[in-house]
Amino acid sequence: MAKDGEKGEWKEFIWNPRTREFLGRTASSWGLILLFYLIFYIFLAGLFAITMYVMLQTLDDHKPTWQDRLSTPGMVIKPTADETFEIVYNVKHTESWDSYAQALDKFLSPYNDSIQAQKNHECTPDQYFRQEDSGDVKNNPKRSCQFNRTILEDCSGIHDRYYGYQEGKPCIIIKMNRVIGMLPGKDGQAPYVTCGAKREDSDKIGQLAYFPPNGTFNLMYYPYYGKKAQVNYSQPLVAIKFLNITTNEDVNIECKINANNIPDGSERDKFAGRVSFRLRINFNNN
Ligand SMILES: *[C@@H]1O[C@H](CO)[C@@H](O)[C@H](O)[C@H]1NC(C)=O
Ligand SMILES: *[C@@H]1O[C@H](CO)[C@@H](O)[C@H](O)[C@H]1NC(C)=O
Ligand SMILES: *[C@@H]1O[C@H](CO)[C@@H](O)[C@H](O)[C@H]1NC(C)=O
Ligand SMILES: *[C@@H]1O[C@H](CO)[C@@H](O)[C@H](O)[C@H]1NC(C)=O
Numbered sequence: 001m002a003k004d005g006e007k008g009e010w011k012e013f014i015w016n017p018r019t020r021e022f023l024g025r026t027a028s029s030w031g032l033i034l035l036f037y038l039i040f041y042i043f044l045a046g047l048f049a050i051t052m053y054v055m056l057q058t059l060d061d062h063k064p065t066w067q068d069r070l071s072t073p074g075m076v077i078k079p080t081a082d083e084t085f086e087i088v089y090n091v092k093h094t095e096s097w098d099s100y101a102q103a104l105d106k107f108l109s110p111y112n113d114s115i116q117a118q119k120n121h122e123c124t125p126d127q128y129f130r131q132e133d134s135g136d137v138k139n140n141p142k143r144s145c146q147f148n149r150t151i152l153e154d155c156s157g158i159h160d161r162y163y164g165y166q167e168g169k170p171c172i173i174i175k176m177n178r179v180i181g182m183l184p185g186k187d188g189q190a191p192y193v194t195c196g197a198k199r200e201d202s203d204k205i206g207q208l209a210y211f212p213p214n215g216t217f218n219l220m221y222y223p224y225y226g227k228k229a230q231v232n233y234s235q236p237l238v239a240i241k242f243l244n245i246t247t248n249e250d251v252n253i254e255c256k257i258n259a260n261n262i263p264d265g266s267e268r269d270k271f272a273g274r275v276s277f278r279l280r281i282n283f284n285n286n
């Protein structure tokens with residue numbers, strides 16, 4: 001009997017015909033609860049949408065809102081494979097240096113004069129090429145300056161298609177990483193690259209030749225406005241040719257960017273603005 005009573009209580013809890021309550025609440029009570037949650041969730045969705053909208057309004061399509069305050073740009077050398085920072089080959093073994101020449105060919109092909117003439121603008125050298133927006137009116141797309149492959153002369157791969165590797169006078173090419181808005185150099189003086197041997201190797205490095213002359217990055221390639229605003233931008237390059245480097249020995253070399261407003265590598269990043277690599281040219285029949 002007790003069991004039956006319990007069952008009856010349960011039934012009554014689910015649907016109580018006397019009070020017309022379902023699960024202990026009347027229809028109007030349930031209605032109010034559902035209405036409350038409906039309004040609550042609509043309100044939350046609205047809040048989310050408004051927040052997103054405001055956030056997106058503050059983003060500029062052409063410029064990152066947040067950018068690392070990188071005062072010293074990184075440098076990259078070619079033709080080393082990524083992350084290896086060494087060039088080791090034997091002059092007598094074509095297959096040991098052919099891949100370096102091919103890597104340079106590939107890297108330089110977008111700099112072919114004909115391609116540059118087609119894509120880019122002939123700028124006035126030795127001054128910044130500013131293309132600012134006027135207020136909210138975007139001055140896009142922005143033009144970019146020509147960097148002709150022939151500027152690299154003996155390291156352009158045009159007259160000497162093996163870039164000196166076949167005669168133990170190899171070329172390496174240096175590129176400075178892009179930093180949006182950076183204005184390197186000061187008082188009309190362009191930043192330039194210098195390379196030297198680490199102390200113990202200083203008598204092995206021999207004479208160097210820089211292309212373009214003095215290893216400068218012309219001011220006209222700055223400032224850079226970002227990938228979206230300046231679609232055809234060609235990063236300027238500096239080539240270094242080792243004219244009389246000691247063979248059959250390791251030579252540790254460091255190249256750095258000199259600009260009177262780019263500080264030397266700070267504590268935070270000792271390698272900013274400089275790049276080190278090992279060069280070893282073997283000259284034997286082994
Ligand atoms: C660039 O020029 C070199 C030599 O002048 C040529 O061999 C190469 O095919 C050219 N590359 C492109 C992408 O036009
Ligand atoms: C680059 O080469 C093209 C084609 O030869 C030439 O018309 C242009 O003047 C050169 N640009 C610069 C900056 O030397
Ligand atoms: C970018 O290069 C293309 C050709 O490849 C050219 O048609 C276009 O006008 C260039 N854009 C700018 C902004 O210079
Ligand atoms: C290279 O530097 C020297 C000395 O700093 C200067 O006299 C010469 O004009 C520079 N050459 C070029 C092409 O900038």
Ligand SMILES: *[C@@H]1O[C@H](CO)[C@@H](O)[C@H](O)[C@H]1NC(C)=O
Binds near residue numbers: 203204
């Ligand atoms: C090349 O370097 C060697 C020393 O490593 C030196 O004796 C020689 O005179 C140099 N040659 C030239 C042309 O500078």
